[in-house]
Amino acid sequence: MKNKSSEKYVYAAMRFTTYLVILVIAYIIIDIVWNGIGTLSVEFLTAAPKKSGAEGGIFPAIIGTLYLVTGTICIALPLGMSSAVYLSEYASPGRLTNIIRLAIITLAGVPSIVFGLFGLGLFVIFLNFGTSILAGSMTLACLILPTIIVSSEEALRTVPQSLREGSLALGATKWQTIYKNVLPYSIPGMITGSILGIGRAAGETAPILLTAAAFFLPKLPNSVFDQVMVLPYHLYVLATQHPDVTKVRPMQYGTALVLLLMVLGINLVAILIRGHFRKRYRW
Amino acid sequence: MVKMTTENNKAKTKISVTNLDFYYSAVQALFDISIDVPAKQVTALIGPSGCGKSTFLRTLNRMNDTIPGTKYDGKIRIDDKDIYAPSTDVVALRKKVGMVFQKSNPFPKSIFDNIAYGPRIHGTKKQSELSEIVEKSLDRSGLWNEVKDRLHKSALKLSGGQQQRLCIARALAVDPEILLMDEPASALDPQATVKIEELIEELRADYTIIIVTHNMQQAARVSGFTAFFYEGKLVEFGETEKLFTKPQKKHTEDYVTGRFG
Ligand SMILES: Nc1ncnc2c1ncn2[C@@H]1O[C@H](COP(=O)(O)OP(=O)(O)OP(=O)(O)O)[C@@H](O)[C@H]1O
Numbered sequence: 140m141k142n143k144s145s146e147k148y149v150y151a152a153m154r155f156t157t158y159l160v161i162l163v164i165a166y167i168i169i170d171i172v173w174n175g176i177g178t179l180s181v182e183f184l185t186a187a188p189k190k191s192g193a194e195g196g197i198f199p200a201i202i203g204t205l206y207l208v209t210g211t212i213c214i215a216l217p218l219g220m221s222s223a224v225y226l227s228e229y230a231s232p233g234r235l236t237n238i239i240r241l242a243i244i245t246l247a248g249v250p251s252i253v254f255g256l257f258g259l260g261l262f263v264i265f266l267n268f269g270t271s272i273l274a275g276s277m278t279l280a281c282l283i284l285p286t287i288i289v290s291s292e293e294a295l296r297t298v299p300q301s302l303r304e305g306s307l308a309l310g311a312t313k314w315q316t317i318y319k320n321v322l323p324y325s326i327p328g329m330i331t332g333s334i335l336g337i338g339r340a341a342g343e344t345a346p347i348l349l350t351a352a353a354f355f356l357p358k359l360p361n362s363v364f365d366q367v368m369v370l371p372y373h374l375y376v377l378a379t380q381h382p383d384v385t386k387v388r389p390m391q392y393g394t395a396l397v398l399l400l401m402v403l404g405i406n407l408v409a410i411l412i413r414g415h416f417r418k419r420y421r422w
Numbered sequence: 423m424v425k426m427t428t429e430n431n432k433a434k435t436k437i438s439v440t441n442l443d444f445y446y447s448a449v450q451a452l453f454d455i456s457i458d459v460p461a462k463q464v465t466a467l468i469g470p471s472g473c474g475k476s477t478f479l480r481t482l483n484r485m486n487d488t489i490p491g492t493k494y495d496g497k498i499r500i501d502d503k504d505i506y507a508p509s510t511d512v513v514a515l516r517k518k519v520g521m522v523f524q525k526s527n528p529f530p531k532s533i534f535d536n537i538a539y540g541p542r543i544h545g546t547k548k549q550s551e552l553s554e555i556v557e558k559s560l561d562r563s564g565l566w567n568e569v570k571d572r573l574h575k576s577a578l579k580l581s582g583g584q585q586q587r588l589c590i591a592r593a594l595a596v597d598p599e600i601l602l603m604d605e606p607a608s609a610l611d612p613q614a615t616v617k618i619e620e621l622i623e624e625l626r627a628d629y630t631i632i633i634v635t636h637n638m639q640q641a642a643r644v645s646g647f648t649a650f651f652y653e654g655k656l657v658e659f660g661e662t663e664k665l666f667t668k669p670q671k672k673h674t675e676d677y678v679t680g681r682f683g
């Protein structure tokens with residue numbers, strides 16, 4: 140009897156904390172939507188900013204963010220997925236592999252401003268890409284590589300060993316086995332995990348502050364070597380650097396809302412992909 | 423150790439194993455195994471759990487290569503070719519030596535794609551050829567009539583017994599000469615087991631079959647030869663009937679009469 144009642148308390152406590160978390164998230168979302176929805180307009184979404192962001196829209200920042208996200212995906216996804224395949228399918232388990240894994244996990248915990256500095260040193264200055272989409276994408280790619288590798292390895296692990304053995308026993312080579320009988324089942328999981336990571340990268344300010352972002356640049360980039368405006372940095376500028384911060388409050392909320400919607404959109408894509416593939420493969 | 427060969431040497435030897443030792447890292451799992459497996463016969467491997475039956479089976483198609491840290495010593499020849507020689511093409515070896523696993527492992531693909539998997543890997547591209555192979559293999563494994571209307575449905579929707587026969591069909595599709603079966607019926611109900619046994623009976627004429635089984639009656643029913651393993655050693659090998667009725671070793675007698683294991 141005693142056990143049962145204590146179980147009830149634990150259960151109630153856990154439920155309470157869950158509600159608390161949901162409440163906080165709901166508050167943030169409602170606050171942003173409530174204050175930002177009024178700013179949303181065709182002009183806001185499609186026009187360039189005027190008067191250092193006090194008027195006009197945020198179109199260049201939306202485009203800049205999209206470019207950066209796309210660049211990050213193109214760089215990080217193939218790199219991260221192939222590293223994961225190598226680590227979990229090819230590398231023989233042992234000291235070295237464990238050290239590499241540990242390094243990757245540690246990398247995931249490194250503050251994003253450190254990645255920014257790293258990107259500044261390596262891509263912007265040393266490789267001479269300048270403050271640019273390319274340098275920013277590469278920096279963001281480094282930031283989310285650990286996430287992609289870890290979630291991809293996870294996805295590979297869900298494929299039962301018996302499927303690999305079944306394929307090898309038919310005379311398939313290791314690569315044929317991976318390509319035909321492991322990747323098709325794990326790619327949805329790999330992509331979902333990776334996109335969730337990319338959603339996070341889209342909102343990062345620190346890494347791109349030093350490598351890609353322009354303070355105020357009301358025109359669109361022409362090449363990957365151009366600077367761009369980006370939503371998170373624009374928001375930061377409006378909220379802290381603008382001469383009249385309170386006056387541009389609606390612009391801040393509008394920018395935050397657009398950024399939020401973009402991240403939600405990216406995550407939604409991830410969920411749809413997962414749902415689509417779940418129906419196809421099951422074991 | 424004297425090589426254990428079947429007394430009547432009428433049967434041609436397909437697989438010849440001499441002084442095989444096998445190690446998982448530091449642990450030795452097989453000790454000095456020597457055996458000549460006859461061609462186009464069913465050979466049963468029996469013995470208590472953990473005695474090395476699966477390990478032995480998996481040395482024959484070099485499946486153990488996939489486990490890090492394994493070592494072997496000795497010789498295994500198939501058709502007089504050393505399968506552990508550096509020049510051996512493991513892919514060709516595994517194509518020739520098919521394997522059916524204890525737990526059926528259909529791929530999460532359609533029935534058709536399961537069977538066509540092997541042929542496709544080995545270079546068959548033409549749809550008509552693939553269809554022919556699929557039909558022939560399913561027919562051989564007695565599954566054709568049950569699945570011919572749903573070839574493009576998922577193989578995972580089949581019953582346990584059907585899945586196991588699908589795996590047999592999949593192995594047959596690459597046209598092997600040897601079939602290794604590791605307790606193919608252990609997870610099946612009696613009816614499905616009967617089907618598998620009938621199938622083995624059918625296949626005997628064309629393939630060299632080695633089957634691991636825990637079931638003495640099954641060994642007696644399906645096999646012409648039986649090998650008794652105990653603690654990593656081959657204790658006795660001979661014609662199934664002789665081994666069951668007049669075992670040469672006390673150990674074998676105790677095991678086949680159910681006094682231990
Ligand atoms: N991957 C492995 N790594 C280390 N040891 C192993 C491995 N696989 C098997 N062994 C050991 O090798 C010995 C033989 O195992 P094996 O699986 O060949 O036995 P078995 O006769 O097939 O048993 P069962 O009838 O239970 O399937 C056992 O002691 C087992 O613990």
Ligand SMILES: [Mg+2]
Pocket residue numbers: 475476477604
């Ligand atoms: Mg076994």
